[in-house]
Amino acid sequence: MSSLDAKINQHFPGVVVRKDLVKAVKGNAIVPSYVLEYLLGQYCATDDEATIETGISTVKEILAKHYVHRNEAGLIRSNIKEKGRYKVIDKVTVSLNDSRDVYEAEFENLGIKKVLVDSGTIKKHPKLLVGGVWCICDIEYDFSEDGQSTPWVLLSLKPIQLSSLDYDAYLEGRKQFTTSEWIDVLMQSIGLNPEAFGRRSKLIQLVRLIPFCERNYNLIELGPKGTGKSHVYSEFSPHGTLVSGGEATLAKLFINNTTGKIGLVGYWDVVAMDEFAGSGKKPDIKLIDTLKNYMANKSFNRGTGPQGAEASMVFIGNTSHNVPYMLKHEHLFMDLPETYRNSDGQAILDRLHCFLPGWEMDNLRNDMFSTGFGFVVDYLAEVLRSLRSxxxxxxxxxxxxxxxxxxxxxxxxxxxxxxxxxxxxxxxxxxxxxxxxxxxxxxxxxxxxxxxxxxxxxxxxxxxxxxxxxxxxxxxxxxxxxxxxxxAYYHKKINDEDDVKDVDLAAPEGFAAVKSQPVASAPQVILEEKHITFQENQKGVSYELLFGPYLKDATKITITDPYIRLFYQIRNLMELLELIVKTKAEEDEISVHLVTSRDEFKGELQDESFEKMRSSADTVGINFTWEFDETGTIHARHIVTDTGWKISLDRGLDIFQHYEMNDVFAFANRLQKYRSSKAFEATFIRYGGNQ
Known part of the structure; x- marks a missing residue:
C-alpha cells in the first residue's frame, strides 16, 4: 500500500475499499459500480489481504447466486418456484395501477411484472416510482387460480445504498489530510489514478461531483468521445440518473399530464442528459421552454400549478471538431442542436453555471484507473448529498x-x-x-x-x-x-472575414514574438528577455516554439537538469537534440553538454542511453557530452548558450503530461504540439556571451 492508502484506512476505517476490486468481482454483471462497492463495503472494507480475499470470494458468490442475468432469468424464476422463496439483486421500478388501487413492481432483468408492493415501501423509497432502483429483494412464488393475480410475492425490498452516515466523523477525518492528499483521496474514490492527472485535470474531474452536493446546479461538458464524461453520472451515485438526450421528453423529465406523475427532476438529485449534442437533433420546443424556466426558477408548471424541484441538470455531449476549428468557424457550442442556439435555446445556455472543457481530458487508458483505496462510492454520495443543505x-x-x-x-x-x-x-x-x-x-x-x-x-x-x-x-x-x-481565433467574431495570413504567422501567446513580413519572405523572429507561464493542459507547446529561436546560431549549449533519469526524461532530452539538429546548418558542428544527477537505481540505463545518444549525435554534427553531479546539490534547471541566452525552466525539460509513447499512430507521440503540457514557467535572460 502507498502511504496515502494507509492513511485513508487509518482515518476512515470501514468505509473505504480497494478500487481494483470492482473489476475483480464484476465479471459479466451489468451493474453500476455503486452496487458492487456496496457489497464490497460489507465484506472488503479493510486493508487486511486475507480478509479482502475472503470478502471477494463472498461477493462473487453473492453475485453468482443472486444477481439476475437476463439470459438466465428463466432459470431464476424456476428456482423461485421450486424453492418457494429466493433472494435476487435486480433493478426494480414501481408504478401505480389506479384501476386496482395497488402499487406494482417490475423487475428489469428477471422479467416479472405486476408484483404487489405495499404503500409503506413506496413512502420509504419514492424513487422506485421513477427511473428504477437497484435492490436486494426476497421474492416468493405463490400460485393462485385467480387469473387476475400474479404468483410473485415481494417479501422484502432493500435499496442498495448506505443506511446511516456519521458526518462529524467525516469532517474529523478530512482534517487529517493536506489539500493535495484530499484531492487524491477523492480521485481514487471515483476510480481514477491521481498520478495520471495534473492539478487542473483533477479539478475538472471533481467539478463533475458538484451537481451531487449543490442544489439546482446547471453544468455542461462537451468534448471528444471516450474521455469518461458520463461515467460519474451512471456509476457513482444512487442519487443520480443518466438519460439519453433522445429519451428526455417533457413528460419524463417534469410531469406527465395524463397520469399526473412527476418526472425525474422531482425524485433525483442529479439528472444528466447524455448525447445532448448533435446538430441534426430537433428537441421539443415545449421541453426547451419548461427546461429554461426550471433552470432559472427551480420550478415548472404544466397547467397543474407550480412544482418545485432540487435536481441539478447536467448536459453531456460529444464534439465533432477540435477547439481551434470551432473557434475559427463558429463557437464551442456549434455541435449542439440548432434549437439550443437560436434565441429560445440561448436562454438555456445562459442559465448554465459552468462549461467544463471536456477536450482537455485524454481518452481513458488503463493507467488512469486507480488500484488504491478510496471511499465506497455510496458513502461519498451520501456525504455529498448531506452537503446540499x-x-x-x-x-x-x-x-x-x-x-x-x-x-x-x-x-x-x-x-x-x-x-x-x-x-x-x-x-x-x-x-x-x-x-x-x-x-x-x-x-x-x-x-x-x-x-x-x-x-x-x-x-x-x-x-x-x-x-x-x-x-x-x-x-x-x-x-x-x-x-x-x-x-487570434478566440476573439474573432463569427461573421468576421477570414484572414488567416497573420494568424498563421503569429506564434501562440507566450512564445517568441513574430514580426509579419511579406508572404514571400520568412518571418523575422524577435528575441527578448521575458518570463512566461503556461497552464496545465495547454496544447500547442513544443521545444521548437519555446527554445528554437534562442538556440539558433549557438555553437555551445549547456543543459542543466538533475532529472534526466527515467526513460521518458531521457526521451525528452533526445527530442531537444533533434531540435538542435533541425536548427543548425548541416555543415556546422555544435557541442551540447548535459549536467544531471545519477539515478541510484537506474544508473546503468542512464549510461547506456547517453552512450547511444552520443554515438548517434556524432553522425549529425553534435558533440554530446555529459557529467553527473556528485554533490547532489543541483536543483536549478536551465539551458545556457554561447550566444548569450540563459533559459531558466522550473520543470526542466519535463513539461509534457503522460502520453502513449508506444503508440506510433498517436500524433501526441509524433508531434509535441499535440501533447498536453504540465503547468510550468520559463524565464529568458540575456547575460552576454558571443552574439
Missing part, C-alpha cells in the same frame, strides 16, 4: 471582490461552482488564501467560457470583464485556457 459561496468574499461588471446571473454561476468545490475540498474549513483564489479563478473560468461563447452566438450579449480584486486592491484578470492558446 449548506451554502459556501461566501467563503471568498472577505478576501476577494468580483468586478462590478459581472452581472447577477454570471455571479450566481461563479458562486455556485465555488460553493460546490469548497464543499468537496474544504467541508471542515481551513482553506488558505491561495487555495481560495485558485478555486475562485477556476469557477470564474467555467462561467466565462459560457458567456464568451454566447457572445459569439449572439452579438447582442455585452462584453463582460471577468476579473476580481484582492483585499489589497490588486486587480486580477481571468482568462480561459483556450483563450490563451488561440487568441
Amino acid at each position: 449548506y451554502d459556501f459561496s461566501d467563503r471568498y468574499q472577505d478576501r476577494f471582490t468580483l468586478s462590478s461588471d459581472i452581472s447577477t446571473r454570471d455571479r450566481d454561476g461563479i458562486n455556485k461552482t465555488f460553493s460546490g468545490l469548497m464543499k468537496i475540498l474544504f467541508p471542515h474549513g481551513g482553506e488558505t488564501e491561495e487555495e481560495v483564489e485558485e478555486i475562485l479563478r477556476f469557477s470564474m473560468e467555467g462561467r466565462k467560457r459560457v458567456k464568451d461563447q454566447l457572445m459569439r452566438v449572439d452579438s447582442t450579449y455585452a462584453t463582460v470583464n471577468f476579473s476580481y480584486q484582492s483585499a489589497g486592491g490588486e486587480n486580477q484578470q481571468v482568462t480561459t485556457l483556450e483563450e490563451e492558446e488561440y487568441p
Whole structure:
C-alpha cells in the first residue's frame, strides 16, 4: 500500500475499499459500480489481504447466486418456484395501477411484472416510482387460480445504498489530510489514478461531483468521445440518473399530464442528459421552454400549478471538431442542436453555471484507473448529498471582490461552482488564501467560457470583464485556457472575414514574438528577455516554439537538469537534440553538454542511453557530452548558450503530461504540439556571451 492508502484506512476505517476490486468481482454483471462497492463495503472494507480475499470470494458468490442475468432469468424464476422463496439483486421500478388501487413492481432483468408492493415501501423509497432502483429483494412464488393475480410475492425490498452516515466523523477525518492528499483521496474514490492527472485535470474531474452536493446546479461538458464524461453520472451515485438526450421528453423529465406523475427532476438529485449534442437533433420546443424556466426558477408548471424541484441538470455531449476549428468557424457550442442556439435555446445556455472543457481530458487508458483505496462510492454520495443543505459561496468574499461588471446571473454561476468545490475540498474549513483564489479563478473560468461563447452566438450579449480584486486592491484578470492558446481565433467574431495570413504567422501567446513580413519572405523572429507561464493542459507547446529561436546560431549549449533519469526524461532530452539538429546548418558542428544527477537505481540505463545518444549525435554534427553531479546539490534547471541566452525552466525539460509513447499512430507521440503540457514557467535572460 502507498502511504496515502494507509492513511485513508487509518482515518476512515470501514468505509473505504480497494478500487481494483470492482473489476475483480464484476465479471459479466451489468451493474453500476455503486452496487458492487456496496457489497464490497460489507465484506472488503479493510486493508487486511486475507480478509479482502475472503470478502471477494463472498461477493462473487453473492453475485453468482443472486444477481439476475437476463439470459438466465428463466432459470431464476424456476428456482423461485421450486424453492418457494429466493433472494435476487435486480433493478426494480414501481408504478401505480389506479384501476386496482395497488402499487406494482417490475423487475428489469428477471422479467416479472405486476408484483404487489405495499404503500409503506413506496413512502420509504419514492424513487422506485421513477427511473428504477437497484435492490436486494426476497421474492416468493405463490400460485393462485385467480387469473387476475400474479404468483410473485415481494417479501422484502432493500435499496442498495448506505443506511446511516456519521458526518462529524467525516469532517474529523478530512482534517487529517493536506489539500493535495484530499484531492487524491477523492480521485481514487471515483476510480481514477491521481498520478495520471495534473492539478487542473483533477479539478475538472471533481467539478463533475458538484451537481451531487449543490442544489439546482446547471453544468455542461462537451468534448471528444471516450474521455469518461458520463461515467460519474451512471456509476457513482444512487442519487443520480443518466438519460439519453433522445429519451428526455417533457413528460419524463417534469410531469406527465395524463397520469399526473412527476418526472425525474422531482425524485433525483442529479439528472444528466447524455448525447445532448448533435446538430441534426430537433428537441421539443415545449421541453426547451419548461427546461429554461426550471433552470432559472427551480420550478415548472404544466397547467397543474407550480412544482418545485432540487435536481441539478447536467448536459453531456460529444464534439465533432477540435477547439481551434470551432473557434475559427463558429463557437464551442456549434455541435449542439440548432434549437439550443437560436434565441429560445440561448436562454438555456445562459442559465448554465459552468462549461467544463471536456477536450482537455485524454481518452481513458488503463493507467488512469486507480488500484488504491478510496471511499465506497455510496458513502461519498451520501456525504455529498448531506452537503446540499449548506451554502459556501461566501467563503471568498472577505478576501476577494468580483468586478462590478459581472452581472447577477454570471455571479450566481461563479458562486455556485465555488460553493460546490469548497464543499468537496474544504467541508471542515481551513482553506488558505491561495487555495481560495485558485478555486475562485477556476469557477470564474467555467462561467466565462459560457458567456464568451454566447457572445459569439449572439452579438447582442455585452462584453463582460471577468476579473476580481484582492483585499489589497490588486486587480486580477481571468482568462480561459483556450483563450490563451488561440487568441487570434478566440476573439474573432463569427461573421468576421477570414484572414488567416497573420494568424498563421503569429506564434501562440507566450512564445517568441513574430514580426509579419511579406508572404514571400520568412518571418523575422524577435528575441527578448521575458518570463512566461503556461497552464496545465495547454496544447500547442513544443521545444521548437519555446527554445528554437534562442538556440539558433549557438555553437555551445549547456543543459542543466538533475532529472534526466527515467526513460521518458531521457526521451525528452533526445527530442531537444533533434531540435538542435533541425536548427543548425548541416555543415556546422555544435557541442551540447548535459549536467544531471545519477539515478541510484537506474544508473546503468542512464549510461547506456547517453552512450547511444552520443554515438548517434556524432553522425549529425553534435558533440554530446555529459557529467553527473556528485554533490547532489543541483536543483536549478536551465539551458545556457554561447550566444548569450540563459533559459531558466522550473520543470526542466519535463513539461509534457503522460502520453502513449508506444503508440506510433498517436500524433501526441509524433508531434509535441499535440501533447498536453504540465503547468510550468520559463524565464529568458540575456547575460552576454558571443552574439
